[in-house]
Amino acid sequence: MPSCNHDCGHCASNCGERTAESLMFENNPVSSVKNVIGIVSGKGGVGKSLVTGLLACEMNRRGFKTAVLDADITGPSIPKMFGIKGAVLSDGHYIQPAVSKNGTKIISMNLCLPDETQPVVWRGPVLGGVLKQFWEEVEWGRVDFMFVDMPPGTGDVPLTVFQSLPLKGIIIVTTPQELVSMIVRKAFNMADIMNIPVLGIAENMAYFECPDCGKRHYIFGKNEKGYDITSELPIMPELAGLCDKGLIEDSDAGKYLGGLAEILEKL
Numbered sequence: 001m002p003s004c005n006h007d008c009g010h011c012a013s014n015c016g017e018r019t020a021e022s023l024m025f026e027n028n029p030v031s032s033v034k035n036v037i038g039i040v041s042g043k044g045g046v047g048k049s050l051v052t053g054l055l056a057c058e059m060n061r062r063g064f065k066t067a068v069l070d071a072d073i074t075g076p077s078i079p080k081m082f083g084i085k086g087a088v089l090s091d092g093h094y095i096q097p098a099v100s101k102n103g104t105k106i107i108s109m110n111l112c113l114p115d116e117t118q119p120v121v122w123r124g125p126v127l128g129g130v131l132k133q134f135w136e137e138v139e140w141g142r143v144d145f146m147f148v149d150m151p152p153g154t155g156d157v158p159l160t161v162f163q164s165l166p167l168k169g170i171i172i173v174t175t176p177q178e179l180v181s182m183i184v185r186k187a188f189n190m191a192d193i194m195n196i197p198v199l200g201i202a203e204n205m206a207y208f209e210c211p212d213c214g215k216r217h218y219i220f221g222k223n224e225k226g227y228d229i230t231s232e233l234p235i236m237p238e239l240a241g242l243c244d245k246g247l248i249e250d251s252d253a254g255k256y257l258g259g260l261a262e263i264l265e266k267l
Contacts, residue, residue: 023163025132030094031140033067035267037147037199038161038170040191042183044152047204048173049077050243051233051257052149055171056104058254058261064144067097069134070108071161072151073127079110083246087111094139102249105143107134128160135165145264162194168267169197171230171260175205176220184227200230200260208235231259 039052049072056066070078079085082100088111089096097105109130140146148165150158161167170191174184184201191198206229207216219235233256242251254261 024166025135025164028094028136028139031138031143033140033143033146033166035145035168035264036165037145037264038150038158038165038167038196039147039173040150040158040170040187041152041173042185042187044075046152046173046175047233048152049081049149050239051171051173051202051204052147053078053081053243053248054233054251054254054257055260055264056145056147057102057249057251058257059145059264060102060104060249061254062261062265065103065142067105067140067143067146068107069131069146069148070106070110071131071134071148071157073109073130073157075151076108076110078106078149079108080246081243081248082106084111087113091139095133095137097138097140100249104249105140107138127157128164131157131160131164158190159194162190162196167196169199171199172201174201174203176203176218176222181227188227199263201227202231202233202257202260203229204233205235206232230263231257233257 037055039048039055041048052068056068060066068078068082070076072078079098082098082104084098084100084106086098088098088107095107097107098111099105148161148167150161170187172184172187172191174181188198205220207218209216216234233253236253239248239251239253242248
């Protein structure tokens with residue numbers, strides 16, 4: 001292309017000058033990851049990390065070896081919901097991921113900082129370098145499903161993940177509001193441009209079920225947005241409490257994502 005700067009890692013165009021070698025991160029000999037699934041959203045605050053954590057728990061319960069690569073470098077929340085603290089270690093060759101009590105392997109920027117409240121104020125190319133390390137320099141071992149928790153939007157980090165990791169597909173997380181549904185279309189369109197399959201849609205905060213009468217209340221309205229929802233996750237104050245305490249694995253809320261889990265089992 002006339003305006004090409006040969007930086008394929010930060011370009012969305014599918015031009016003839018693009019090469020696979022310039023894009024894909026290298027595999028390491030101590031890792032075998034079968035299915036890499038991106039969890040994306042068009043905007044923040046819709047529960048993307050929650051869906052990531054619950055899917056990892058649900059697939060773990062179904063007998064699969066699971067992992068979470070927390071690609072939300074500047075806003076990581078995965079370690080807290082799994083109750084993991086402290087720095088990850090290296091054996092001199094590879095970084096050893098943290099492991100949850102039920103066996104899910106996790107790598108996150110918060111596990112690489114001396115203080116989990118320390119902000120990460122980096123530009124895109126540096127963030128991309130961290131993702132490269134998380135993929136190439138972590139000893140993942142054998143993993144059936146790795147869930148990549150992406151930052152919101154369609155910026156540099158999601159673009160790097162789309163171009164540099166061997167994604168089997170993505171799952172889009174949304175909420176019922178009309179504003180969010182408009183932004184979800186951006187995520188659909190980005191996946192289409194990058195030739196990444198959309199495996200399903202998880203609608204978070206879909207409804208609230210009264211604990212007394214069992215009636216469902218659609219606080220943000222029902223889905224009438226023109227696309228099919230694969231799984232609905234209700235508003236559950238008790239789940240929020242468990243995540244705050246680092247006990248997401250003690251919740252059975254993954255059952256609400258059963259439709260997505262069944263799709264993943266068929267990959």
